Amino acid sequence: MADRPTGGEVRVSGFSSQQTTERDLWKVRRRVGMVFQDFRLLPGRSALENVALVLEVTGTRRKAILPKANRLLDQVGLSTKVGALVEELSGGERQRVAIARALANDPYILLADEPTGNLDDRATRGILDLFWDINATGMVVLMATHDLELIRRYPDARLLELDQGKLVYDSATADVETP
Amino acid sequence: MYAMREAIAAFHRAPVLIGLSSGMVGLALFVVGLFSLATYNLQIALTAIEARVEVVVYLRDDTRQSEIDHLLGELAAYPEVSRVNYVSKRDALERAQRELPEFGQLFLESEVNPLPQSLEVELRPGNRTPDVVERIAGGVRNYTFVEDALYGEEWVDRLFALRRIGFASTAVLGAAFALVAALIIGTALRIAIFARRDEIYIMRLVGARNGFIRRPFILEGAMAGLAGGLLAIGLTYGTYRGVYAYLFEVAWIPAGWVGMGLVAGALFGAASSGVAIRRHLREV
Numbered sequence: 001m002a003d004r005p006t007g008g009e010v011r012v013s014g015f016s017s018q019q020t021t022e023r024d025l026w027k028v029r030r031r032v033g034m035v036f037q038d039f040r041l042l043p044g045r046s047a048l049e050n051v052a053l054v055l056e057v058t059g060t061r062r063k064a065i066l067p068k069a070n071r072l073l074d075q076v077g078l079s080t081k082v083g084a085l086v087e088e089l090s091g092g093e094r095q096r097v098a099i100a101r102a103l104a105n106d107p108y109i110l111l112a113d114e115p116t117g118n119l120d121d122r123a124t125r126g127i128l129d130l131f132w133d134i135n136a137t138g139m140v141v142l143m144a145t146h147d148l149e150l151i152r153r154y155p156d157a158r159l160l161e162l163d164q165g166k167l168v169y170d171s172a173t174a175d176v177e178t179p
Numbered sequence: 180m181y182a183m184r185e186a187i188a189a190f191h192r193a194p195v196l197i198g199l200s201s202g203m204v205g206l207a208l209f210v211v212g213l214f215s216l217a218t219y220n221l222q223i224a225l226t227a228i229e230a231r232v233e234v235v236v237y238l239r240d241d242t243r244q245s246e247i248d249h250l251l252g253e254l255a256a257y258p259e260v261s262r263v264n265y266v267s268k269r270d271a272l273e274r275a276q277r278e279l280p281e282f283g284q285l286f287l288e289s290e291v292n293p294l295p296q297s298l299e300v301e302l303r304p305g306n307r308t309p310d311v312v313e314r315i316a317g318g319v320r321n322y323t324f325v326e327d328a329l330y331g332e333e334w335v336d337r338l339f340a341l342r343r344i345g346f347a348s349t350a351v352l353g354a355a356f357a358l359v360a361a362l363i364i365g366t367a368l369r370i371a372i373f374a375r376r377d378e379i380y381i382m383r384l385v386g387a388r389n390g391f392i393r394r395p396f397i398l399e400g401a402m403a404g405l406a407g408g409l410l411a412i413g414l415t416y417g418t419y420r421g422v423y424a425y426l427f428e429v430a431w432i433p434a435g436w437v438g439m440g441l442v443a444g445a446l447f448g449a450a451s452s453g454v455a456i457r458r459h460l461r462e463v
Contacts, residue, residue, distance in 0.1 A: 026389075029383070042381060044192050057387040062180075
């Protein structure tokens with residue numbers, strides 16, 4: 001998504017990393033929502049502008065951009081902070097903006113790479129609860145974390161454990177080595 | 180619309196950076212402006228000298244009026260000729276007395292008017308070339324009543340050699356200055372693009388197509404180029420006023436050149452920014 005794999009193949013929603021050219025990569029990116037540990041929001045812009053950017057990028061009708069961006073921010077619990085600049089938001093709030101932005105494309109899957117790594121415990125719980133709510137709407141949420149204790153708070157979540165790039169545990173089948 | 184909004188917003192978000200880019204563009208184009216000022220004034224000087232290029236056809240004293248009229252008609256038929264003046268022996272003497280007062284007494288004491296009657300052939304601008312004057316002079320020399328046809332052969336050759344040198348140096352130096360300006364503009368805009376690499380990265384990540392990412396930067400480049408062009412014109416004008424007031428009389432470049440300078444600034448800015456952002460997108 002951000003970088004090309006040096007080996008193997010990544011398949012996302014019908015796209016293969018081996019067959020998708022650099023020129024067509026934007027099609028894949030629009031089907032996958034991404035959330036990062038360091039938020040990767042645009043500084044100097046408001047929460048609303050950060051979310052609206054995705055909608056502008058993807059060619060959403062101008063009239064529909066602001067209502068949808070507002071709705072997404074409302075969905076992540078930031079309806080009172082839409083006009084706040086990124087710099088004025090707390091870590092948890094920034095991550096919520098990043099999640100709203102990731103949802104803007106109505107992706108098939110939401111990828112979150114250590115999304116709580118920079119957050120305190122309260123904010124972490126809030127973000128995970130939000131992911132859980134998003135998952136309840138039918139969207140796949142795939143979150144990478146090193147914090148197993150955190151995951152154990154959500155016993156219904158499917159847990160996949162990787163070791164040296166190899167799958168060593170899958171809670172859905174539990175037929176791989178137990179961690 | 181988005182591209183225009185973003186390009187304008189970039190000026191608000193990073194005024195120092197954009198200001199520096201515009202300043203560098205302005206200084207690069209200032210050099211081009213100074214060169215244009217020098218070239219234009221050199222061109223004026225050469226044109227003024229060139230305007231004096233004419234063919235003088237000296238006629239024998241016994242030339243009949245019908246022959247003079249025939250030759251007048253022949254010369255006027257040349258498309259390169261703008262006017263033919265007949266100067267009689269008497270006119271020639273009066274002019275000599277007027278223009279050469281040091282020989283006034285000599286002309287008065289002389290019983291015979293030694294000056295020949297002549298036809299002065301003036302040429303249209305753009306036709307005062309060695310080829311044309313040589314062809315016209317060569318053509319009239321065939322008439323038996325023509326004593327000689329002169330046009331200052333050596334002088335015309337030197338003038339046109341000077342013109343050719345001027346043209347070649349203008350083309351080479353102009354291209355070199357334009358290239359240097361393009362490189363400086365490109366570097367300035369690359370710095371501006373590099374400062375916004377995170378923004379570009381994020382835009383790509385959320386699914387922006389390269390064209391979508393490029394457009395605001397190209398517009399921003401055009402605007403920085405335009406601002407730089409305005410700065411360059413201001414600096415060039417200041418220099419012109421200074422030279423005019425304290426050194427010597429010079430002419431200001433025509434409005435068309437100023438307009439072309441602004442358009443060139445905007446195009447340079449857009450093209451340099453386009454190349455820089457294209458390269459950046461390939462690298463990230």
